[in-house]
Amino acid sequence: xxxxxxxxxxxxxxxxxxxxxxxxxxxxxxxxxxxxxxxxxxxxxxxxxxxxxxxxxxxxxxxxxxxxxxxxxxxxxxxxxxxxxxxxxxxxxxxxxxxxxxxxxxxxxxxxxxxxxxxxxxxxxxxxxxxxxxxxxxxxxxxxxxxxxxxxxxxxxxxxxxxxxxxxxxxxxxxxxxxxxxxxxxxxxxxxxxxxxxxxxxxxxxx
Amino acid sequence: xxxxxxxxxxxxxxxxxxxxxxxxxxxxxxxxxxxxxxxxxxxxxxxxxxxxxxxxxxxxxxxxxxxxxxxxxxxxxxxxxxxxxxxxxxxxxxxxxxxxxxxxxxxxxxxxxxxxxxxxxxxxxxxxxxxxxxxxxxxxxxxxxxxxxxxxxxxxxxxxxxxxxxxxxxxxxxxxxxxxxxxxxxxxxxxxxxxxxxxxxxxxxxx
Numbered sequence: 001x002x003x004x005x006x007x008x009x010x011x012x013x014x015x016x017x018x019x020x021x022x023x024x025x026x027x028x029x030x031x032x033x034x035x036x037x038x039x040x041x042x043x044x045x046x047x048x049x050x051x052x053x054x055x056x057x058x059x060x061x062x063x064x065x066x067x068x069x070x071x072x073x074x075x076x077x078x079x080x081x082x083x084x085x086x087x088x089x090x091x092x093x094x095x096x097x098x099x100x101x102x103x104x105x106x107x108x109x110x111x112x113x114x115x116x117x118x119x120x121x122x123x124x125x126x127x128x129x130x131x132x133x134x135x136x137x138x139x140x141x142x143x144x145x146x147x148x149x150x151x152x153x154x155x156x157x158x159x160x161x162x163x164x165x166x167x168x169x170x171x172x173x174x175x176x177x178x179x180x181x182x183x184x185x186x187x188x189x190x191x192x193x194x195x196x197x198x199x200x201x202x203x204x205x206x207x
Numbered sequence: 208x209x210x211x212x213x214x215x216x217x218x219x220x221x222x223x224x225x226x227x228x229x230x231x232x233x234x235x236x237x238x239x240x241x242x243x244x245x246x247x248x249x250x251x252x253x254x255x256x257x258x259x260x261x262x263x264x265x266x267x268x269x270x271x272x273x274x275x276x277x278x279x280x281x282x283x284x285x286x287x288x289x290x291x292x293x294x295x296x297x298x299x300x301x302x303x304x305x306x307x308x309x310x311x312x313x314x315x316x317x318x319x320x321x322x323x324x325x326x327x328x329x330x331x332x333x334x335x336x337x338x339x340x341x342x343x344x345x346x347x348x349x350x351x352x353x354x355x356x357x358x359x360x361x362x363x364x365x366x367x368x369x370x371x372x373x374x375x376x377x378x379x380x381x382x383x384x385x386x387x388x389x390x391x392x393x394x395x396x397x398x399x400x401x402x403x404x405x406x407x408x409x410x411x412x413x414x
Contacts, residue, residue: 003260003271004271004300004303005262005271005272006273007254007261007262007273007392008258008262008271009260009349010254011251011254011255013251014247014251016242017247018236018239019235019236020232020235020236021236021241025227027297027300028226028227028297028302029225029226029227029228030258031295031296031297031300032226033227033255034223034258035260040221040261040318041226041255041256041258042255042256042259043221043253044218044221044222044252044255045252045253045255046252047214047217047218047221047346048218048240048248048249048251048252048255049241049248049252050214051214051215051218051237051241051248051251052245052248052249054212054214055241056216059281064211064212064215064241065212066212066213066214072368088236088238089241090234090235090238091232093211093238096211110294181387189288197294
């Protein structure tokens with residue numbers, strides 16, 4: 001094989017490390033960039049550098065932010081008595097994109113996964129418990145709801161159950177809910193897997 | 208929807224412009240980058256800038272190169288009497304990756320496509336004809352072969368036929384071939400489209 005310019009090869013190798021991008025896609029992307037205007041590529045490079053410099057983690061909910069507190073935590077209108085617990089900051093974005101949710105968030109930074117050596121101490125579970133204690137102290141009369149919105153995977157389910165146990169230990173009056181699971185919209189019963197179908201039946205609602 | 212850091216939003220928008228990357232993939236990539244070490248992202252930014260600065264177009268075959276001439280055109284061992292005509296530089300890479308091809312290349316920079324306002328003059332067809340004339344002058348005794356390896360699409364086929372006509376005009380002794388088309392390896396006759404099957408039958412070979 002002939003030697004291709006090292007700049008092209010290195011950039012392909014860098015793109016290949018991204019999730020969901022294999023050698024063929026990486027090559028295609030780099031050759032596409034070769035044919036794009038220089039200012040587009042320069043802008044992409046500038047934004048990549050800025051990404052690491054300018055983006056912080058919110059001190060309160062551990063989502064992404066430009067300041068110490070994210071816009072959601074700063075927003076007076078958000079309901080501070082409803083906390084949606086998610087695995088990653090990208091999940092906050094997904095829920096915000098739907099619109100309608102008026103509460104605040106707590107980003108765990110992952111799920112408990114013994115195979116990957118991720119224990120509860122590696123996640124922001126301690127911080128969640130401390131947040132809940134503080135909110136309960138400051139708002140003794142109000143009802144607090146914790147929505148456990150980790151993914152409906154084995155690890156996500158286990159993490160949700162673990163967090164539920166920890167919350168009940170400090171106060172069994174807190175409402176704890178789990179996001180609904182079942183057939184996704186537009187799905188076909190015929191092709192659904194057994195676990196999903198079983199969950200859909202368990203989670204049936206009155207009409 | 209809450210306002211996400213502008214740096215994240217802009218980078219997502221930039222990634223979305225890449226081929227084959229939609230809003231969801233772009234978001235996923237940016238959040239992946241947020242969790243990678245800073246030096247990886249910095250390296251990617253550096254390579255992007257370098258890509259546009261350091262990569263040139265080979266004066267001879269119009270493939271990508273770090274110097275005025277690409278390594279393939281400079282290589283003494285390559286057979287200068289076999290020219291493989293391809294649409295884009297990425298096709299050169301694809302053929303080189305297979306190994307085995309010992310000739311040289313000519314990159315057209317696209318295909319004739321009236322709908323996209325791409326005429327023969329927009330491609331490196333004139334340069335190909337000049338190259339062929341020069342090679343024939345310098346090597347009167349030797350046989351020259353031109354392999355037309357544009358894609359087996361409507362436009363690729365038309366471009367190959369057009370180039371064939373132009374070459375025959377200057378010298379009808381030059382061997383002109385077209386890359387084989389038919390069923391791809393591992394394919395299933397049952398699922399093949401009619402055009403491919405018809406081409407596979409036309410292109411049958413003795414065993």
